[in-house]
Amino acid sequence: MARPTLIAIGNYNDWDVEPMQAEYTLHPVASVEALAHLPEDVCADARALAFKGHAPFGGKQMDLLPNLGLIANYGVGFDAIDVAAADARGIKVTNTPDVLNDDVADLAVAMWIAQARRIPEASDWVRSGTWSEGRDFPLNRKASGRRVGILGLGRIGREIADRLAAFKTEVHYASRSEKDTPGWTYHPDYVSLARAVDDLFIAVVGGPDTAGCVTAEVLDALGPDGVLVNISRGSVVDEGALLDALERGRIRGAALDVFQDEPKIDPRFLRLDNALLQPHQGSGTGETRRAMGQLQRDNVAAFFADRPLLTPVN
Ligand code: DGY
Numbered sequence: 001m002a003r004p005t006l007i008a009i010g011n012y013n014d015w016d017v018e019p020m021q022a023e024y025t026l027h028p029v030a031s032v033e034a035l036a037h038l039p040e041d042v043c044a045d046a047r048a049l050a051f052k053g054h055a056p057f058g059g060k061q062m063d064l065l066p067n068l069g070l071i072a073n074y075g076v077g078f079d080a081i082d083v084a085a086a087d088a089r090g091i092k093v094t095n096t097p098d099v100l101n102d103d104v105a106d107l108a109v110a111m112w113i114a115q116a117r118r119i120p121e122a123s124d125w126v127r128s129g130t131w132s133e134g135r136d137f138p139l140n141r142k143a144s145g146r147r148v149g150i151l152g153l154g155r156i157g158r159e160i161a162d163r164l165a166a167f168k169t170e171v172h173y174a175s176r177s178e179k180d181t182p183g184w185t186y187h188p189d190y191v192s193l194a195r196a197v198d199d200l201f202i203a204v205v206g207g208p209d210t211a212g213c214v215t216a217e218v219l220d221a222l223g224p225d226g227v228l229v230n231i232s233r234g235s236v237v238d239e240g241a242l243l244d245a246l247e248r249g250r251i252r253g254a255a256l257d258v259f260q261d262e263p264k265i266d267p268r269f270l271r272l273d274n275a276l277l278q279p280h281q282g283s284g285t286g287e288t289r290r291a292m293g294q295l296q297r298d299n300v301a302a303f304f305a306d307r308p309l310l311t312p313v314n
Contacts, residue, residue, distance in 0.1 A: 004304050005045035007065070009035065010052025010074065016293035020050065023301070032057055035064055048072065048300050051081065054262070059085035070303040073313075074296045075283070076100060076156075079206035079233060083314050093313040094299040098155060099291035100283035105159035107282045108201055108231045109167075111255035115227055115276045116143040144168050149197035151190060151214070152204030152232070153178045160201050160231075172196050190214065194221035199229065206233030216241035219251055226251045231282045234260035243268045246275055257282050 006024035008017075009032060020026045027042050029035055032055040035043075046065050051057060052074035059082060062068060068091050071081055076097045086093050114120060118140045125137045144167045150157045153175035161171050161184060171184040174193040179186045187193035190213060194200055200222055204210045214228070214237040222228065228251060230237060239260045245251045253274035259265050262280055269275055283292065295311065302309050 004047065005042060006048050006050060006300065007035070007038070007042070007046045008050040008052070009057075010050075012050075012052060012074075013289065013293070015290060016297075019293075019297060023297075031055060032061055035061060038064075048303055050074065050296055050300060054080050056080055056082070058082040059088070062086065062089055062091060070094070070300065070309075072296045072299045072303070074292055077206050077233060078313055079235070087314055092303065092309060094296075094309050094311050095313050096292040096295040097311055099295055100288050101155050101159045103285050103288045104156050104231050104282035105163055107257060107278070108156075108160045108203070108229055109163045111231070111257065111276055111278060112164075112199065112201070112227065112229050113143045115229070115253050115255040116141050120276065121273070146170075146198040147172065147196065149173065149187075149193045149200045150175075151193065151200060151202045152176075153181065154203065154205070156231070157201070157203035160203055164201075170197075190218045191221045194218045194226070195223075197222070198225060199227040202228070202230040202232045202236055204232055204236055206235050211235045212238045214238060214242070216245070219245040222251050224249060224252060228254045228256075230254070231257045234258045234262055239266065243272075246272050249274075 003025050006020060006026050008020060008026060008028045011030065027038060029038065043065050044067060047067050048070040049065065049068060050072050057080055062085055071086060071091060071093045073081060073093065073095045076095050078093060078095045081093055083093055122137050125131050147170040148164050150161050150173040153161065153173045161173065165171055172187060172193055173184055174187045174190055187196060202214060216238060219241055242254065243266060246254055255276040257278040258280050269277060283289065299310050
């Protein structure tokens with residue numbers, strides 16, 4: 001029997017490509033735009049798509065693949081995919097939740113501490129010989145004991161809160177789904193959450209429902225001693241308002257793993273010494289990326305075998 005056709009969009013590691021090649025007639029394309037250059041017969045044969053990346057994938061792209069039945073996303077966040085357009089075409093969407101919770105939460109806490117204790121600058125201080133010349137590194141500020149807010153108490157938000165609780169923090173949160181977590185204080189909106197805490201962690205899902213919801217008003221409520229940590233999506237924050245707040249010292253700092261137009265970064269960020277910048281690497285460990293690839297492939301295999309999908313989104 002002929003092997004099913006699978007189109008894979010995005011940059012995959014060899015450890016993902018090899019098992020896909022073993023099972024399917026694989027057509028890898030580097031980007032969403034490159035899909036338009038695939039031969040018509042390949043597009044017609046493709047019932048499944050392995051999707052990786054953050055470029056928008058909407059109805060126009062889906063229509064290039066007339067027999068598409070599954071978009072298996074590599075990542076927990078599926079905001080790049082227009083799920084309503086997929087629904088309208090009877091296309092199933094899956095994602096890769098849970099396997100990355102620990103890594104993303106670890107990075108969020110690491111960024112928070114690194115920003116407070118200025119770890120990257122301190123490392124440069126040593127490397128540049130400044131310390132050896134006899135100059136002490138300037139004092140920074142404590143992380144433990146702060147009041148912290150989690151915006152979005154989903155799977156990753158909860159892992160972040162659990163870790164922060166071990167740092168003798170007072171945990172506050174705002175969440176659509178969870179209002180009653182013993183020991184942690186619920187807030188009905190983002191402004192009252194930001195007002196109640198020292199530092200604010202963004203862990204909501206991306207997409208139209210949360211776009212721009214961290215406004216200038218939220219940042220002002222956080223105040224001049226506050227730090228914003230974002231491991232969710234750049235779209236959640238009004239980036240212009242954040243840059244203004246950082247430049248004018250209306251908040252103390254930010255630790256950011258995600259940006260609005262990433263991997264392009266607004267050059268204003270690069271001039272700020274109160275912003276710690278990361279290349280969207282929350283899930284970026286070998287262990288987790290392998291697990292994400294495996295879950296993506298397991299969903300594709302379930303689809304072709306007519307079994308229930310493991311982690312359906314719609
Ligand atoms: C995710 O899984 O959504 C991560 O942000 C990687 O895109």
